[in-house]
Amino acid sequence: FEDTVVVAVDGPAGSGKSSVSKAVARKLGYAYLDTGAAYRAFAWHAQRAGVELEEQASVVSALPSFELDEATDPDHFFVRVGGTDVTDAIREPAVTGVVSLVARVPDVRAALTAIFRRIASETAAPGIVIEGRDITTVVAPDARVRVLLTASEEVRMGRRSAELTGYSPEAVGEQLKARDRADSRVVDFMTAADGVTTVDSTELNFDETVDAVIAVIQSRS
Ligand code: CDP
Ligand code: CDP
Numbered sequence: 001f002e003d004t005v006v007v008a009v010d011g012p013a014g015s016g017k018s019s020v021s022k023a024v025a026r027k028l029g030y031a032y033l034d035t036g037a038a039y040r041a042f043a044w045h046a047q048r049a050g051v052e053l054e055e056q057a058s059v060v061s062a063l064p065s066f067e068l069d070e071a072t073d074p075d076h077f078f079v080r081v082g083g084t085d086v087t088d089a090i091r092e093p094a095v096t097g098v099v100s101l102v103a104r105v106p107d108v109r110a111a112l113t114a115i116f117r118r119i120a121s122e123t124a125a126p127g128i129v130i131e132g133r134d135i136t137t138v139v140a141p142d143a144r145v146r147v148l149l150t151a152s153e154e155v156r157m158g159r160r161s162a163e164l165t166g167y168s169p170e171a172v173g174e175q176l177k178a179r180d181r182a183d184s185r186v187v188d189f190m191t192a193a194d195g196v197t198t199v200d201s202t203e204l205n206f207d208e209t210v211d212a213v214i215a216v217i218q219s220r221s
Contacts, residue, residue: 005030005127006120006142007217008135010189011149013176014156016201016209020149021131023210025074028217031123032074035132035139036099038112040090041068043099045081053101060107072119072128093167096175100182109186113139134187136196145220147213148192151201153177 007030011017018034025032045066052058069080078087089095102108116139120128130139136146151159160176161169184190192198197216201209 003125004120004123005125005144005217005221006140007127007129007145007147007213008140008143009129009131009147009149009213010133010136010196011131011151012156012180012183012189014160015149015151016159016206017131017149019206020201020209020213021129022074022077023206024213024217025129027210027214028127030074030127030129031072032077033070033072033116033119033128033130034077035112035116035130035135037079037090038068038070038115039103039108039132040095040099041070041079041081041086042066042108042112043102044086044090044095046102047095047098053098056105056107059102059105063107063111066111068115070119072123093164093175096179100179100186103183104186109134109138116140133183133189137187137193141193145217146193146196147216148189148196148198149201149209149213150190150198155202 009017009021022032046053046059046062049062049065051062067082071078078085079090080086116130120130120140132139136143136148157173157176161172164172199209199212199216204212
């Protein structure tokens with residue numbers, strides 16, 4: 001599908017990638033791919049498979065049995081692993097706390113990257129918004145539109161703890177910081193690569209951030 005516009009969005013946790021990308025996709029009639037959800041789904045699967053999460057070879061052993069079914073319709077989002085709906089389970093702190101351990105494994109990154117590229121290549125026009133950490137640099141470096149979504153650490157922690165009821169803001173903030181630190185060792189999602197447009201949402205509300213990303217897309221069409 002050569003006419004399909006690919007919009008690549010990267011950024012740290014809590015920058016607004018998922019919610020903003022989904023809203024952008026909805027407004028433009030594009031498909032939407034949450035790659036973090038796939039990493040979370042694999043972490044969930046690896047945990048259930050009983051692998052030693054600290055051991056990279058053990059984590060890799062869970063790849064052949066990983067059957068991912070992830071929706072790309074922004075209006076009907078779900079993630080299934082081997083037929084089990086894990087849409088909500090993958091947002092639990094138990095998964096969030098271990099996802100970086102599986103995401104650092106090169107074979108895992110290669111396998112998931114291949115899945116993302118296949119999904120993108122099978123998506124019909126007008127387009128698809130793909131969001132994650134390495135979309136602008138590794139998964140889709142040739143995307144027509146590439147955006148780095150940022151926000152100050154304080155604002156990102158505030159947004160994330162507002163979403164999670166029942167957990168202390170301090171604990172949520174610490175987990176977010178630790179995860180960004182671990183993820184940063186694997187991929188750089190804090191600085192914009194050549195040709196990538198930065199959208200800083202620190203001072204923008206949700207709708208303004210969506211409009212800012214749509215403006216970048218329109219400037220490239
Ligand atoms: O939504 P949030 O920013 O909290 O995280 P996410 O996008 O759901 O991603 C969860 C985890 O998946 C990240 O902490 C990374 O470890 C990993 N990830 C990755 O390594 N590469 C991607 N393209 C997307 C996510
Ligand atoms: O996917 P990522 O971790 O980057 O962030 P998210 O889960 O999409 O966004 C975290 C929260 O920030 C969501 O509840 C968004 O509605 C909110 N948000 C906001 O309040 N203002 C913005 N300008 C962007 C996102």
